[in-house]
Amino acid sequence: MSLIEITEVKKRFGDNEVLKGINIDVEPGEVIAIIGKSGSGKSTLLRCINGLETIDDGSISVAGAQLLPDEIHLKALRLKVGMIFQQFNLFPHLTAGRNVMLSQMVVKKTPRGEAEAMAKKMLERVGLGHKFDAYPDELSGGQQQRVAIARALAMQPIALLCDEITSALDPELVNEVLAVVKELASEGMTLLMVTHEMRFARDVCSRVVFMHQGRVHEIGPPGEVFAEPRTPELKQFLGML
Amino acid sequence: MHYTFDFGWLLEYWPVLLKGIGITVELTLVGGVLGVSLGVACAWARALGPGWLRPIVTAYVEMIRNTPFLIQLFFIFFGLPALGIRMNELEAANLAMVINLGAYGCEIIRAGIQATPKGQFEAGASLGMSRIQTFWHVILIPALQRIWPALSSQIVIVMLGSAAVSQIAAEDLTFAANFIQSRTFRAFEAYFVTTLIYLALAVLLRQLLRGVGWTIFPRRGAASRAR
Ligand SMILES: Nc1ncnc2c1ncn2[C@@H]1O[C@H](COP(=O)(O)OP(=O)(O)OP(=O)(O)O)[C@@H](O)[C@H]1O
Numbered sequence A: 001m002s003l004i005e006i007t008e009v010k011k012r013f014g015d016n017e018v019l020k021g022i023n024i025d026v027e028p029g030e031v032i033a034i035i036g037k038s039g040s041g042k043s044t045l046l047r048c049i050n051g052l053e054t055i056d057d058g059s060i061s062v063a064g065a066q067l068l069p070d071e072i073h074l075k076a077l078r079l080k081v082g083m084i085f086q087q088f089n090l091f092p093h094l095t096a097g098r099n100v101m102l103s104q105m106v107v108k109k110t111p112r113g114e115a116e117a118m119a120k121k122m123l124e125r126v127g128l129g130h131k132f133d134a135y136p137d138e139l140s141g142g143q144q145q146r147v148a149i150a151r152a153l154a155m156q157p158i159a160l161l162c163d164e165i166t167s168a169l170d171p172e173l174v175n176e177v178l179a180v181v182k183e184l185a186s187e188g189m190t191l192l193m194v195t196h197e198m199r200f201a202r203d204v205c206s207r208v209v210f211m212h213q214g215r216v217h218e219i220g221p222p223g224e225v226f227a228e229p230r231t232p233e234l235k236q237f238l239g240m241l
Numbered sequence B: 001m002h003y004t005f006d007f008g009w010l011l012e013y014w015p016v017l018l019k020g021i022g023i024t025v026e027l028t029l030v031g032g033v034l035g036v037s038l039g040v041a042c043a044w045a046r047a048l049g050p051g052w053l054r055p056i057v058t059a060y061v062e063m064i065r066n067t068p069f070l071i072q073l074f075f076i077f078f079g080l081p082a083l084g085i086r087m088n089e090l091e092a093a094n095l096a097m098v099i100n101l102g103a104y105g106c107e108i109i110r111a112g113i114q115a116t117p118k119g120q121f122e123a124g125a126s127l128g129m130s131r132i133q134t135f136w137h138v139i140l141i142p143a144l145q146r147i148w149p150a151l152s153s154q155i156v157i158v159m160l161g162s163a164a165v166s167q168i169a170a171e172d173l174t175f176a177a178n179f180i181q182s183r184t185f186r187a188f189e190a191y192f193v194t195t196l197i198y199l200a201l202a203v204l205l206r207q208l209l210r211g212v213g214w215t216i217f218p219r220r221g222a223a224s225r226a227r
C-alpha cells in the first residue's frame, strides 16, 4: 500500500472541470515534482490532498486513512500532511517561535514548555534558531518561508505539500529555501511539490508529474521525463519544440 | 449682559460631580469591554458563523443602528418591565450601552475580519486548527489591529452618548450637571464645567485605548503589510 493514494480524483469549479481523473500513488520517502502550465490544476490537486478543496469524485487516502470532508477526518489528515504556501502565510502578530508553537499547543494540546523546545529544534533545523523572537515582518522572504517549513514540521507530518514555495522569493533567496527542502528529502521526508525549478526537480526528485489540462499527462523519473518527453505538450512545455 | 460668573458652588457640589464621573466611567468601562466582546462575537457570526445565525445577528445589528439610543434605553427601562424583565437604572443603562456598542462594533470588526488574507485561514486549517481555533488564535488580533482606530472612536462616541442615561435617572455625569443646575441656577457654569470634564474623559479614554492597542498588538503595521 502506498503512503498517498490518489485515485480517479475529479474536481469542478462550476462548469470548469479542473481535475479530470487524477491517479498518483506516492511511496514513503518519495519526492515528487509536479510541473505544468499555469491553470493545469497543480495547486488544486495539492489543495485537494490537504482538504482545502473538496473533491467531486474519486478518493484520496493518506497512510491508509480516507479523506472525508468532515472536521474530524480533515483534522486527522492535516496532522499527517503539512502544507507550505507560496505566500508563506505566517501569522503576523506572533514571533517566529510562537508561529511554530501555536498549532502544537492548540491542536495537539502540547504543554507550553515542550512546544517551545520543539519550536527551537525545528527553527534550528531550518537554520533560524537565532530568530525565535523575531516577528515575520522582521524576516526576509526566504527566512519567512523557512519558518513556515519549521511550523509545518513541528506537527510531525509524514508528508509535506509545497505549492511553488520559492515563487514569491527574490532570486537570491531561492537557494536557502531549496537547500532546506533538499535536506528534508535526504532525511526521507515524503514531498509533493509544485515547482518551476526544473534543475531542482531533476537533481532531487524521484519522479516528475507533468500535468496538462487537468490530467497527469506524463509521469516518470526525472531522467526520462526531462530527457525523453513522449508527448508534444511536454516537449513544448520544456521548450523543446 | 449683566451675568456674573460664579463657580463658588463647586466647593459644595464637587462630591456630586465626582459621583457622576464615577458612574460615567463605570458605564464606559463595562459598556466598552462587554460591548466589544459582543461585537467580536457578532462579527464572527456575520462573517464566518453558521448560516442560520447570520440573519439573526444582521437583524439585531440593523435594528440597533437604525433607531435612537434614547429609545433603546427607554425600551429596556420602561418597556421590558411589561414582560416582567425589571432592572434598576444602572443595569438598564449598562445593558443599553453594551447592546449599542455591540451592534456598531460588530460592523467595524467585521470589516477587519473580511480584510484578512485568505491564506491566513488556509494556514490555520492546514495546521489542523478548527475554524473557531483559527479565528480565535490567528484571525482576531490582526483583524482588531486593522480597525482599532475606528473601534476606539466608536467607544468614545458611546461614552459621550452615555449622557442619555440621565434620562432614566441613572446618576451619571450629565445627571449630576442637571442636578447642580437645578439647585444653583448656575446653568452656564454647571454645563461649562461638565463639558470640560467630558472633554478630559474623552482624551483620557483615547489615550487608554491607544495604550491597550500598544499592548495587544505587538507589531504595529504588521497586519497591513502581511499578505
Ligand atoms: N477557487 C476557485 N474558484 C474557481 N476556479 C478556480 C478556483 N481555484 C482555481 N480555479 C481554476 O482552476 C484552474 C486550475 O487552477 P490551479 O490554481 O490549480 O492551476 P495551477 O496549475 O496551480 O496554475 P499556476 O501555475 O498558475 O499556479 C484554473 O482555471 C483556475 O482558474
Ligand SMILES: [Mg+2]
Residues within 6 Å of the ligand: A042, A043, A044, A163, A164
Ligand atoms: Mg498554482
